[in-house]
Amino acid sequence: xxxxxxxxxxxxxxxxxxxxxxxxxxxxxxxxxxxxxxxxxxxxxxxxxxxxxxxxxxxxxxxxxxxxxxxxxxxxxxxxxxxxxxxxxxxxxxxxxxxxxxxxxxxxxxxxxxxxxxx
Amino acid sequence: xxxxxxxxxxxxxxxxxxxxxxxxxxxxxxxxxxxxxxxxxxxxxxxxxxxxxxxxxxxxxxxxxxxxxxxxxxxxxxxxxxxxxxxxxxxxxxxxxxxxxxxxxxxxxxxxx
Numbered sequence: 001x002x003x004x005x006x007x008x009x010x011x012x013x014x015x016x017x018x019x020x021x022x023x024x025x026x027x028x029x030x031x032x033x034x035x036x037x038x039x040x041x042x043x044x045x046x047x048x049x050x051x052x053x054x055x056x057x058x059x060x061x062x063x064x065x066x067x068x069x070x071x072x073x074x075x076x077x078x079x080x081x082x083x084x085x086x087x088x089x090x091x092x093x094x095x096x097x098x099x100x101x102x103x104x105x106x107x108x109x110x111x112x113x114x115x116x117x118x119x
Numbered sequence: 120x121x122x123x124x125x126x127x128x129x130x131x132x133x134x135x136x137x138x139x140x141x142x143x144x145x146x147x148x149x150x151x152x153x154x155x156x157x158x159x160x161x162x163x164x165x166x167x168x169x170x171x172x173x174x175x176x177x178x179x180x181x182x183x184x185x186x187x188x189x190x191x192x193x194x195x196x197x198x199x200x201x202x203x204x205x206x207x208x209x210x211x212x213x214x215x216x217x218x219x220x221x222x223x224x225x226x227x228x229x230x231x232x
Contacts, residue, residue: 006162034220044163044208044222093162095220108212108220110155113162 002028002098006111013084014119020080021114023094029074030096034108035067038091047092050077084118091115121146125209125223132199132230140194140226142183142209150211152176152185152192153220157206166194166207204230 003026013019023033031052036044048069049057056069066088068080077096081088092115095108126141144150151170155163167176169185169192176183181196192209209223 044220046220095163107165107168109165110163 002096002107002109004094004096004109004111006094006114008114009112010115010117012117012119015085016083018080018082019084019116020078021092021094021116023077023079023096023111025075025096025098025109028096028098030077030098031074032097033071033077034095034097035069035077035079036093036095038093038113044093047079081116084116086118089116089118121150121211121213121221123209123211123221123223125207125226127224127226128206129227129229132228134201134230134232135198136230138194138196138199138203138228140207140209140228142192142194142223144190144192144209144211146190146211146213146221148213149187150213152183153210153212154181154183154192154194155208155210155222157208157225159205163208199228199230201230201232204228 005024007022033050035047037047038044046059047062050069050071052071052074058064071077091113093113095110098107122145124143153168154166156166157163167178169176172185172187174185183192183194206225206227208225210220
């Protein structure tokens with residue numbers, strides 16, 4: 001089945017530095033990828049929709065200059081947390097849209113997530 | 120807008136007990152419905168899905184039936200195992216063709232031996 005690889009799986013950085021997280025669709029092309037943030041004991045919050053070859057669409061309340069998204073190819077989207085601060089510490093999850101071969105329905109495949117800790 | 124409501128957890132069961140996790144939704148049109156599972160320290164995995172009314176999704180002994188009349192997609196398993204301990208998310212994908220998901224808040228399941 002479809003596989004989405006997310007890297008790194010965990011990262012610790014100092015306050016003020018920038019961190020890049022990669023999301024790759026390994027065996028399918030994804031024109032659309034999504035970035036989510038998960039707070040402890042809470043559900044996923046959609047941050048932005050990443051479209052290949054165009055600017056990302058950010059959800060209300062998400063700072064686009066803080067969370068830079070680039071979708072340069074059909075298999076790779078990156079999320080860069082710029083000038084990270086402790087409040088940015090969270091679990092970031094990406095997903096990529098694929099088409100189910102039997103039903104034709106859109107199905108999202110998720111990466112394993114990246115845990116960011118900002119000291 | 121679209122929304123998903125799940126029963127609050129944690130749900131604590133003994134091994135081999137019957138499991139039901141309730142999920143109801145609000146959406147326009149005919150959304151697709153999903154259950155995702157998140158094991159400790161991992162990302163989300165698709166557990167099962169249903170794309171139209173009366174469809175039953177099933178996987179690993181879990182089942183859920185798309186009930187449009189009650190706008191529900193309850194997750195069930197006849198006999199849970201310790202390895203089923205995880206957080207379960209109900210989600211829907213709108214019928215507009217834009218496939219972003221709306222998630223419920225998740226229900227933690229704890230199964231003891």
